[in-house]
Amino acid sequence: MNNPINLISTIILGSITLACTGCGGGSNPPDNGIKVSDYIDAVNLGGETTEFSGLTNRISFDLPATNLTGAALDMHIRGDGEFERQFTKAPSVQHPDIDGVGPVFNNNACLECHNRDGRGNYSFQALTAPQDEWTKLGANEAVFLRISVGPDETCVPDAGNCYCAPKDVPGFSSQLFHRGVLGVRPDSPFTGQADVYVKFEEEEISYADGEKVTLRKPVFEIRNPYDHPSEKPGDNTPPISRLLQQDVMTSTRMGMPVFGLGLLEAIKEEDILALADPDDSDGDGISGKPNWVCDPVKKNILSDPDPKSLGRFGWKANTPTVAVQGAGAYRGDMGVTNYFFPDESIVGTVLHDTYLATNPEDNGQNGAEVSATVVQDVMFYTNTLAVPARRNINDPAVRKGAELFHSAGCTSCHTPSFTTGSHPGIPAPDGTVAVTIPEVENQKIFPFTDMLLHDMGDGLADNRPDFSANGKEWKTRPLWGIGLTQTVNPLAGFLHDSRAGTLEEAILWHGGEAEVAKEAFRTMVKADREALVAFLKSL
Amino acid sequence: MKKHSKLLIASTLAASTLFISACGGGGGGGTPPSTNVSYDAKATIDNVADNIITKTYTDLDTAAAALLAAVQALQAGGATEPEMDTAQAAWIAARVPWESSEGFLFGPVDSLGIDPAIDSWPLNTADLVAFMASNPDQTAIEAASDDVRGFHAIEWLLFGDGVADNEKTAAELTPGEMGYLIALAQAFKAQTGLLASSWTTDFNGAGPYATILKTPGAGQTFASQGAVMEELIAAMSGIADEVANAKIAEPLGTAAPGDTSKVESQYSWNSLTDFHNNIQSIMNVYTGKQGYDWQTDTISSGLNGVYAFVEKHDPALALRVLTEITDAQKAIALVKGDGIDTTTDITGTAKPFREQIKDAAGRALIQTAIDAVNTIMTTLNDDVIPLIGKTDFAG
Numbered sequence: 001m002n003n004p005i006n007l008i009s010t011i012i013l014g015s016i017t018l019a020c021t022g023c024g025g026g027s028n029p030p031d032n033g034i035k036v037s038d039y040i041d042a043v044n045l046g047g048e049t050t051e052f053s054g055l056t057n058r059i060s061f062d063l064p065a066t067n068l069t070g071a072a073l074d075m076h077i078r079g080d081g082e083f084e085r086q087f088t089k090a091p092s093v094q095h096p097d098i099d100g101v102g103p104v105f106n107n108n109a110c111l112e113c114h115n116r117d118g119r120g121n122y123s124f125q126a127l128t129a130p131q132d133e134w135t136k137l138g139a140n141e142a143v144f145l146r147i148s149v150g151p152d153e154t155c156v157p158d159a160g161n162c163y164c165a166p167k168d169v170p171g172f173s174s175q176l177f178h179r180g181v182l183g184v185r186p187d188s189p190f191t192g193q194a195d196v197y198v199k200f201e202e203e204e205i206s207y208a209d210g211e212k213v214t215l216r217k218p219v220f221e222i223r224n225p226y227d228h229p230s231e232k233p234g235d236n237t238p239p240i241s242r243l244l245q246q247d248v249m250t251s252t253r254m255g256m257p258v259f260g261l262g263l264l265e266a267i268k269e270e271d272i273l274a275l276a277d278p279d280d281s282d283g284d285g286i287s288g289k290p291n292w293v294c295d296p297v298k299k300n301i302l303s304d305p306d307p308k309s310l311g312r313f314g315w316k317a318n319t320p321t322v323a324v325q326g327a328g329a330y331r332g333d334m335g336v337t338n339y340f341f342p343d344e345s346i347v348g349t350v351l352h353d354t355y356l357a358t359n360p361e362d363n364g365q366n367g368a369e370v371s372a373t374v375v376q377d378v379m380f381y382t383n384t385l386a387v388p389a390r391r392n393i394n395d396p397a398v399r400k401g402a403e404l405f406h407s408a409g410c411t412s413c414h415t416p417s418f419t420t421g422s423h424p425g426i427p428a429p430d431g432t433v434a435v436t437i438p439e440v441e442n443q444k445i446f447p448f449t450d451m452l453l454h455d456m457g458d459g460l461a462d463n464r465p466d467f468s469a470n471g472k473e474w475k476t477r478p479l480w481g482i483g484l485t486q487t488v489n490p491l492a493g494f495l496h497d498s499r500a501g502t503l504e505e506a507i508l509w510h511g512g513e514a515e516v517a518k519e520a521f522r523t524m525v526k527a528d529r530e531a532l533v534a535f536l537k538s539l
Numbered sequence: 540m541k542k543h544s545k546l547l548i549a550s551t552l553a554a555s556t557l558f559i560s561a562c563g564g565g566g567g568g569g570t571p572p573s574t575n576v577s578y579d580a581k582a583t584i585d586n587v588a589d590n591i592i593t594k595t596y597t598d599l600d601t602a603a604a605a606l607l608a609a610v611q612a613l614q615a616g617g618a619t620e621p622e623m624d625t626a627q628a629a630w631i632a633a634r635v636p637w638e639s640s641e642g643f644l645f646g647p648v649d650s651l652g653i654d655p656a657i658d659s660w661p662l663n664t665a666d667l668v669a670f671m672a673s674n675p676d677q678t679a680i681e682a683a684s685d686d687v688r689g690f691h692a693i694e695w696l697l698f699g700d701g702v703a704d705n706e707k708t709a710a711e712l713t714p715g716e717m718g719y720l721i722a723l724a725q726a727f728k729a730q731t732g733l734l735a736s737s738w739t740t741d742f743n744g745a746g747p748y749a750t751i752l753k754t755p756g757a758g759q760t761f762a763s764q765g766a767v768m769e770e771l772i773a774a775m776s777g778i779a780d781e782v783a784n785a786k787i788a789e790p791l792g793t794a795a796p797g798d799t800s801k802v803e804s805q806y807s808w809n810s811l812t813d814f815h816n817n818i819q820s821i822m823n824v825y826t827g828k829q830g831y832d833w834q835t836d837t838i839s840s841g842l843n844g845v846y847a848f849v850e851k852h853d854p855a856l857a858l859r860v861l862t863e864i865t866d867a868q869k870a871i872a873l874v875k876g877d878g879i880d881t882t883t884d885i886t887g888t889a890k891p892f893r894e895q896i897k898d899a900a901g902r903a904l905i906q907t908a909i910d911a912v913n914t915i916m917t918t919l920n921d922d923v924i925p926l927i928g929k930t931d932f933a934g
Contacts, residue, residue, distance in 0.1 A: 056761075056766045056769075057761075057766060086685070086686075088686055089663060094661065108684070112652070112655070115649070116649070123652070124651050136682065138681060139652075139655075139682070139683070139684060179684075181666070182666040182670055183669070190670075190683045487761070487762075487766075489649070490650050490745070537758065
């Protein structure tokens with residue numbers, strides 16, 4: 001007996017074939033071995049971890065993997081509480097359990113950048129300011145700038161240069177901290193290394209049918225650096241502050257969703273590398289490049305002479321594991337030292353030394369501003385947040401969109417599916433495995449990412465190399481859950497700097513290797529464009 | 540929201556598998572007829588959006604304006620005692636709509652970061668004092684850390700440290716504190732204005748958020764009436780969880796004397812009133828009437844609250860939820876220790892929460908209140924939210 005739903009699917013698919021043939025466009029599905037039938041009916045995008053209750057509200061990204069039980073679920077719940085923890089300045093006599101933020105930082109709680117475990121957003125003031133009006137980043141911002149003075153793109157990676165790791169801006173670090181605890185900048189209370197301002201620029205593009213879309217992107221200006229207070233670009237030629245010199249590269253980072261990460265970490269390395277084609281040897285216009293990064297656990301804890309790992313996380317795949325990403329965010333984004341990163345990000349800088357001279361008690365507590373137990377709980381939490389189930393799979397527009405997603409070439413980078421292997425676990429302070437996560441192992445998942453870097457063109461380029469990633473390359477973002485992004489956070493945008501207010505805009509920002517796919521979308525008739533977006537919203 | 544509440548919501552919804560299948564639009568000739576209850580939630584959603592949520596936020600903004608005016612008058616009048624009393628009363632009055640809004644902490648209040656900006660707790664009083672010395676204006680306050688601004692910074696300046704009493708005098712207010720108070724109140728008013736206008740006028744170019752809540756549909760922020768109802772009920776459950784298991788339970792701790800430093804609104808001794816109004820926020824959304832008073836009001840589905848939805852499914856359950864909300868308010872009122880439980884007006888506290896956590900009799904009363912509030916959460920999660928999956932909504 002036929003399953004009624006499958007029967008309906010067959011009928012609808014037949015209609016889609018006719019519709020696509022009818023609408024022309026001339027696009028043929030890429031020869032990448034992927035079939036629409038591989039994913040069109042997928043519902044449990046995170047395998048057995050999938051959150052399938054049907055929740056479509058603000059907590060859609062905020063629920064535990066459904067296969068967690070017992071002690072694992074307890075650990076997840078503890079991690080959830082810690083993820084919400086708002087840190088205060090150290091030392092705090094009354095609240096030693098929450099002290100340690102700063103002395104410079106970007107935010108004081110995980111949740112403030114990962115709004116309900118989803119994407120962050122710009123402040124309302126910035127989003128609604130008149131065009132060309134600068135807005136200063138303040139508290140509760142989910143965005144920051146990475147900064148560096150090298151390497152350039154001729155760098156040859158090796159253990160000696162930590163595989164072309166970004167070089168700190170002297171006197172600063174590799175991340176710009178716009179906030180500081182009181183006392184770190186006596187001249188400018190609550191400012192960190194510098195103030196950062198943002199405004200938005202707009203441009204208009206047209207679809208083939210004449211409909212116009214306004215695209216906008218944020219631009220940033222750094223002012224009031226601690227090494228030359230009150231200076232801003234253009235005040236001095238050449239600039240005086242080290243931070244304002246021409247060789248300083250910047251790149252924007254908006255807080256991203258944190259669900260499903262354990263599954264991504266459990267994808268077998270060989271399966272990712274099998275998709276890589278860094279020199280485009282097959283001539284399909286799509287490269288796919290692994291980012292080999294310096295792994296601080298291998299380097300600093302295990303003393304591995306070749307501390308190289310495959311980058312999996314971050315907008316440019318510049319961190320190898322959830323543990324490194326999370327512990328790095330504690331120390332970096334919040335200034336909370338921990339067992340992976342015992343020193344403050346600005347250790348050894350004039351700013352830090354000057355601050356310590358008058359505030360010797362805020363000394364980073366030798367890497368214990370947050371305990372190993374708490375770090376492990378939070379790492380476990382972010383490894384085990386459930387992927388939401390797919391919705392509306394029988395909607396004809398969604399099914400048509402699934403076809404168009406493939407025929408436009410999107411699947412060449414947004415690889416629909418993997419089967420996970422083993423998870424490496426969460427490392428203890430000595431580098432051994434403290435916690436295993438079998439729940440994410442051996443799962444058939446649909447993340448819609450190949451986990452590789454791709455040239456995304458000049459429009460999205462940050463021109464700041466990050467390990468093997470050059471200035472135009474970004475990691476293919478997972479698409480699971482993307483349709484619930486603005487249900488979880490109505491102010492959230494898309495792409496690394498949240499420039500796209502809609503999925504449609506995000507597609508239109510694609511370039512480089514994705515130029516053909518973007519053009520396929522741009523030249524579709526409106527109904528097809530809407531169908532493709534409907535498919536994305538079903539994820 | 541604490542995870543155990545979310546978890547319970549998820550598990551109960553998952554058990555109610557009809558929800559997904561209803562949304563999927565599938566079904567064929569072999570599908571048995573739906574046994575779901577048909578319900579058009581439009582009247583409920585419209586009423587809650589307009590007359591509960593939006594009204595509460597506009598009340599908050601009005602109260603914030605009054606608070607600002609009161610501290611400005613305090614300065615202009617040379618800090619007299621009557622003006623100090625007025626300013627303290629204005630702070631307490633502003634707490635009412637704010638705490639009565641915590642049963643619907645979603646949408647702009649979340650995305651705009653309003654909660655941390657105006658209600659962060661605990662304070663960093665050492666930094667507050669140091670920062671105050673720089674005579675910061677509103678702009679400087681808006682760039683400052685959350686733990687030196689907002690409700691509780693204003694409270695600390697207006698009421699003192701709350702240890703011996705909550706009756707700071709005008710004479711104790713220094714000129715530096717006066718200037719800081721005004722800048723705090725200005726920044727506070729800016730936040731409440733932004734929050735109110737997001738619901739009444741526009742939210743980031745998408746129109747009023749009240750309209751967004753009232754117009755669910757495919758491709759919209761809320762995909763269906765069911766999604767809106769789920770949001771409302773989950774938020775009610777969330778604040779019940781927060782009140783029972785964080786706001787009350789954390790200061791209580793596992794043994795006397797508890798931890799006074801974790802008591803919110805400890806300077807003004809307003810904690811119990813805060814808790815009461817948190818439960819009132821549940822009461823308001825549930826009944827459909829802002830300020831619903833169990834002593835004088837009569838429940839009816841015509842009030843267009845969540846009650847109407849529950850009543851359509853199960854009249855006995857609908858009344859049970861109302862009783863549980865009422866019981867929680869009574870239990871909180873009793874914590875003050877004067878034995879009077881016939882009124883929800885818990886002002887005139889016989890003994891503040893910060894003192895009641897220290898002795899055995901008070902702790903027993905507090906535990907009873909925790910249990911009563913947890914009962915609301917459990918019922919909402921176990922019995923009410925599953926009804927969403929058993930409903931054919933009209934849109």
